[in-house]
Amino acid sequence: MKKKKYVPIDLSDYQISDEGLKEIIKQVQLVSSPQLAKILSKRNDNSLRVSRSKGTGFNYYKDPNGVVYYNLPEVLKQMRIKL
Numbered sequence: 001m002k003k004k005k006y007v008p009i010d011l012s013d014y015q016i017s018d019e020g021l022k023e024i025i026k027q028v029q030l031v032s033s034p035q036l037a038k039i040l041s042k043r044n045d046n047s048l049r050v051s052r053s054k055g056t057g058f059n060y061y062k063d064p065n066g067v068v069y070y071n072l073p074e075v076l077k078q079m080r081i082k083l
Contacts, residue, residue: 025073028072029072029073030069030070030071030072031070031072032067032069033049033068033070036048036058036070036072036075048068052068058070058074058075058078059074
């Protein structure tokens with residue numbers, strides 16, 4: 001079981017605003033696996049790779065070169081983040 005980490009600062013100062021998120025969605029539809037990992041504040045995309053190999057996690061798309069992309073609005077919807 002993971003324990004919650006408490007920090008001595010107000011984290012809401014670092015949260016993106018709803019307006020900022022709406023602007024990102026207007027500009028960005030597909031993000032690569034490493035990009036999504038950065039958006040989710042992950043060190044790398046290993047956890048996304050594991051989820052894909054297990055058949056769980058977010059829906060993804062693969063181009064002919066084998067690069068994996070995620071539909072950012074779809075991911076946010078799955079995370080129940082409303083814009």
